[in-house]
Amino acid sequence: MRVVVIGGGVAGSASAIALTRVGFEVTVYEAYGDPAGPVGSYVSLAVNGLRALAALGCLEQVQEAGFPVARQLMWSGRGKLLGDVARGRNPEDTLHSVTLMRADLVTALRAEAWRSGARIVTGQRLAGSREPVTDGADLIVGADGIWSATRRELDPHAPQPVYAKLYYISGTSDGTRIRTEISRQGFNWIFAKRGVFIYLPAPDGSIWWTAQIASPQPPPDPAAVSLTDLAELFRTEPQAEAVLRAATGVRAANTGYVLAPVSRRYHGTTVLIGDAAHPVGAGQGASMAMEDAVVLARELAAADSVPAGLAAFDRQRHPRSGKLAKTETANRDAKTAGPVATRMREMIMPHVFNRFYEKATSWLYEYDPGSLPARQPR
C-alpha cells in the first residue's frame, strides 16, 4: 500500500509516522526546503496531544525539546487575578502540558518519521493530488494546512480562510530586566483592551509572549509593527507593557484566519487532515493534527478498504473538531469583547471560572486517541 502525504508540517509528519508504523509505504512531499526551520513561534501541547505523541513513540523527545507548564493564570488588564487552573489537563492528571517551538516539534516528528521508514521529499510543492508523483498511490493524505490545495481540489466550492479580526505577534523578552511585578510561573493570559496578551516564563529566564491584537482590518504587514508600537497598544496593561519593554526580539507575526466548516473532507482515496480539514484554533491545532494522524492509521489498519477506513476516520474525528471549533468561536468573542462585557467578566470570572473551566474542558483533555496496532504485512 503506497501513500503520498502532501505537506510535511505537524499533521503530515505525524501521519507519516503513524501510517508507516501500521505497514504503509509513505512518501511526504513538503513545499519548503527546510520546513522545520525557524517558521512560526511556540505551540502549547495539551495532554490530549501528548497522548497522541506517546502513541507515535516520540513523547519523550518532545518533552525534552520544550518545558512543562503546570498552571494557567487569567488576568484582567489591570492585574486582577480572574482564574487559576491546571494548564491543558484535568487537575489530577500528572502529565503536564508542554510548550515548545513549533519548529522543534516538527523536527522531532520528522526525525521519528525517518526512523520509522517514511521518505520525506522537501522543496517540492504539489499542486494537489493529481500530480505525476501520486500516480498509483493507494492513499493521498492532504496535510497541506489552512490554504490546502487538496481541499480545493476535493471541492472547488470549499470555503476559503477569512481574516479572523485578530493578528498575532510573538517574541521573547529578558525576564531579568523586568522590575514591574509580573507572574513568574505558568501560562499567563491577560484580557487586554486591544485583545489578549499571553506570556510564559521559560526555564532559561526569558519570557515567551504573544500579543493577539483585535483589529477590524489586518495591518498591511504585521511584521512591520514595531515593539514600540506594541508597547503603546498595551500601555494600559502593566504586566504586558513591562514584558514588551524588555523584549529582545520578535519571532513571528501572523494574521489569524478562520475557515467555515469543510463539508467534503474525504473522497475516494483522498483525505484531509489537520488544518486542511479543520483549523480548530483554541491552542489545539497541533494536538488535533496529531490525534488525526493516530486515528487515521488505526482506522485504515482495521478497515477492509481505504474508502471504508476513511469513512470510519471521519465518523470519529468530525464531531470532535466541530465541538472544538465552537469553543474557538467563544474564545475569539472573549478576545474582542467591548468595555461592558469586559467589566462583567471582571466581576463574574473570579467566582465561577475555576469550577466551570474544569467541567467545560474535561471532554477535550480526557481524550485518548489510543495506541497503534502492530505493523501488519501488506
Ligand SMILES: Cc1cc2nc3c(=O)[nH]c(=O)nc-3n(C[C@H](O)[C@H](O)[C@H](O)COP(=O)(O)OP(=O)(O)OC[C@H]3O[C@@H](n4cnc5c(N)ncnc54)[C@H](O)[C@@H]3O)c2cc1C
Ligand atoms: C500564532 C499561532 C499560534 C498557535 N498556537 C498553537 C498552540 O499553542 N497549540 C496548538 O496545538 N496549535 C497552535 N497553533 C496551530 C498549529 O500551529 C496548527 O494548527 C498546526 O500546525 C496544524 O498543522 P498542519 O500540519 O495541519 O498545518 P501546517 O503546520 O500549516 O503544515 C502544513 C505544511 O504543508 C506544507 N504545504 C502546504 N501546501 C503544500 C503543497 N501544495 N505541497 C507541499 N507542501 C505543502 C506547508 O509548507 C507546511 O509545512 C497555532 C497557530 C498559530 C498561527
